[in-house]
Amino acid sequence: MSTPHSPLDVDRVRKDFPILERRLAGDRPLVYLDSANTSQKPMAVLDTLAEHYTRHNANVARAVHQLGEESTAAYEGARDKLAALIKAPSRDEIIFTKNASEALNLVAHTLASGLADDPRYRLGPGDEIVVTEMEHHSNIVPWQLAAKRTGAAFRWFGLTDDGRLDLSTIGELINERTKIVSLVHQSNSLGTVNDVATVVARAREVGALVLLDASQSVPHQSVDVNELGIDLLAFTGHKMVGPTGIGVLWGRREVLDGLPPFLGGGEMIETVAMTGSTFAPIPHKFEAGTPPIAQAIGLGAAVDYLTGIGLDRIHAHEQAVTAYALERLRGVDGVRIIGPDSMESRGGTVSFVVDGVHPHDVGQLLDEQGVAVRVGHHCARPVCVRYGIPATTRASFYLYTTFDEIDALADGLHQVKRFFG
Amino acid sequence: MSDSLYQEIILDHYKHPHGRGLREPFGGEAHHVNPTCGDEITVRVALDGSTITDVSYEGQGCSISQASASVLHELLTGSSVSDAFAVEQTFVELMQGKGQIEPDEDVLGDGIAFAGVAKYPARVKCALLSWMAFKDATARAMAGPVTVEEDAR
Numbered sequence: 001m002s003t004p005h006s007p008l009d010v011d012r013v014r015k016d017f018p019i020l021e022r023r024l025a026g027d028r029p030l031v032y033l034d035s036a037n038t039s040q041k042p043m044a045v046l047d048t049l050a051e052h053y054t055r056h057n058a059n060v061a062r063a064v065h066q067l068g069e070e071s072t073a074a075y076e077g078a079r080d081k082l083a084a085l086i087k088a089p090s091r092d093e094i095i096f097t098k099n100a101s102e103a104l105n106l107v108a109h110t111l112a113s114g115l116a117d118d119p120r121y122r123l124g125p126g127d128e129i130v131v132t133e134m135e136h137h138s139n140i141v142p143w144q145l146a147a148k149r150t151g152a153a154f155r156w157f158g159l160t161d162d163g164r165l166d167l168s169t170i171g172e173l174i175n176e177r178t179k180i181v182s183l184v185h186q187s188n189s190l191g192t193v194n195d196v197a198t199v200v201a202r203a204r205e206v207g208a209l210v211l212l213d214a215s216q217s218v219p220h221q222s223v224d225v226n227e228l229g230i231d232l233l234a235f236t237g238h239k240m241v242g243p244t245g246i247g248v249l250w251g252r253r254e255v256l257d258g259l260p261p262f263l264g265g266g267e268m269i270e271t272v273a274m275t276g277s278t279f280a281p282i283p284h285k286f287e288a289g290t291p292p293i294a295q296a297i298g299l300g301a302a303v304d305y306l307t308g309i310g311l312d313r314i315h316a317h318e319q320a321v322t323a324y325a326l327e328r329l330r331g332v333d334g335v336r337i338i339g340p341d342s343m344e345s346r347g348g349t350v351s352f353v354v355d356g357v358h359p360h361d362v363g364q365l366l367d368e369q370g371v372a373v374r375v376g377h378h379c380a381r382p383v384c385v386r387y388g389i390p391a392t393t394r395a396s397f398y399l400y401t402t403f404d405e406i407d408a409l410a411d412g413l414h415q416v417k418r419f420f421g
Numbered sequence: 422m423s424d425s426l427y428q429e430i431i432l433d434h435y436k437h438p439h440g441r442g443l444r445e446p447f448g449g450e451a452h453h454v455n456p457t458c459g460d461e462i463t464v465r466v467a468l469d470g471s472t473i474t475d476v477s478y479e480g481q482g483c484s485i486s487q488a489s490a491s492v493l494h495e496l497l498t499g500s501s502v503s504d505a506f507a508v509e510q511t512f513v514e515l516m517q518g519k520g521q522i523e524p525d526e527d528v529l530g531d532g533i534a535f536a537g538v539a540k541y542p543a544r545v546k547c548a549l550l551s552w553m554a555f556k557d558a559t560a561r562a563m564a565g566p567v568t569v570e571e572d573a574r
Binding site: 361364376377381390391419420 | 426427432457458459460461481482483484485486541544547
């Protein structure tokens with residue numbers, strides 16, 4: 001077995017995450033391999049949240065007092081950090097939502113509302129929506145609802161046996177009737193990193209919008225919305241060492257300007273009269289009501305933390321850990337990887353099945369050894385259906401994952417095999 | 422390892438299930454799924470008057486859900502509907518007892534092995550899946566002629 005090497009000083013990184021020191025029942029150390037579900041949080045983020053509530057708490061954008069100004073500056077400062085992170089051409093293109101699901105729903109809902117002036121942003125009969133079979137439910141269900149509401153057709157890319165998008169029918173699937181293609185950047189269940197460029201190129205030929213669900217990519221690699229050439233991007237804070245309750249929708253200004261408002265309320269208006277209202281420019285047009293202020297500021301701190309270490313180094317570390325994990329898993333009899341079996345275009349999320357042992361039982365027995373994984377269909381049930389399995393066990397890695405933890409997973413699986421053997 | 426959850430009795434029922442497979446004739450059928458993990462089970466109940474003459478089932482899922490169906494078959498086949506519902510009620514109470522209830526072997530037979538499952542909230546649903554399907558299937562069998570319905574729970 002090759003000697004694994006990482007460009008990160010992981011021991012030092014782990015000191016930033018107090019929870020990783022936790023002892024579980026029976027005084028077992030925690031082996032946290034569930035970061036695709038939610039990541040752990042470094043002290044820098046936790047301190048920022050406490051500092052905000054302890055010293056600066058006030059509502060944003062409406063208070064003239066000092067605390068209100070501090071709070072507003074921190075909230076809008078977080079927007080600047082998010083814009084810089086994904087190389088957004090303008091800070092106004094960063095919309096804060098409560099999570100990635102809300103960001104995706106925002107786009108589906110506004111396209112389906114029929115309220116846009118520009119027909120490019122109105123779904124109707126004869127239009128087509130294209131997703132893929134490897135989407136999270138949050139990028140399937142909103143589009144099924146939008147299709148039902150508008151009469152548009154709901155279509156999808158299938159998957160190849162080795163866990164990739166089947167792009168062989170792209171010429172027909174994305175056609176002149178396609179209004180939007182919404183796809184995942186990195187699959188939350190398979191770990192596959194998709195060939196976005198090919199999809200974008202075809203979408204451009206027919207004038208379709210492209211929305212990318214980047215919930216599993218923005219936390220783990222440098223993402224540049226200009227290089228990707230997409231129109232819209234959704235991701236969430238809690239998977240990138242930030243707090244829960246905060247997500248981001250980025251969109252090209254022209255697209256966000258063209259979409260009608262989503263939720264109505266305070267802060268999203270220009271003027272309100274009983275006879276009708278006009279709306280604020282972006283980003284506030286899409287941020288009705290008091291936003292998740294502390295969470296946005298905490299996410300800004302998370303961005304500082306990740307960029308301080310360097311997303312390229314984080315990515316290189318995860319690639320090394322994932323390669324090692326694939327190697328160790330191949331060494332366990334009866335373990336079958338669901339998804340790409342090589343490091344080509346894949347991230348640090350590995351799903352697998354264990355012959356003769358249901359994933360629930362695998363997860364339970366791993367938990368008894370302190371190894372935290374996720375079991376089930378991972379909110380991507382069509383993937384399980386596609387591969388003819390009821391569920392998988394999923395191990396997912398991050399900047400704080402060690403090679404020793406991969407060993408603990410492999411050793412744990414040997415125990416599982418013995419127990420059910 | 423897993424002493425309180427994976428009792429030997431549970432593993433036995435999982436590896437050598439009793440009464441597995443869907444049989445005819447039957448009076449009522451119910452299909453239940455656990456949407457969080459994809460476990461599923463189909464249960465058929467055959468009645469002769471108020472006596473349960475057969476409980477047959479087919480499904481896929483974890484050791485807890487499948488062993489529970491095997492125990493259910495063994496416990497309830499041959500009993501009256503009212504006795505079966507009393508047992509079902511006792512089993513549900515055990516599962517919802519957070520590990521605080523001392524199970525009665527005279528009533529629950531091998532079902533007492535599931536007492537430890539009650540301490541694992543995430544697994545209680547697994548243990549109850551076939552029992553909920555049984556309850557629906559029996560209600561349908563009592564309601565009259567053969568009905569086959571799909572529910573997603």
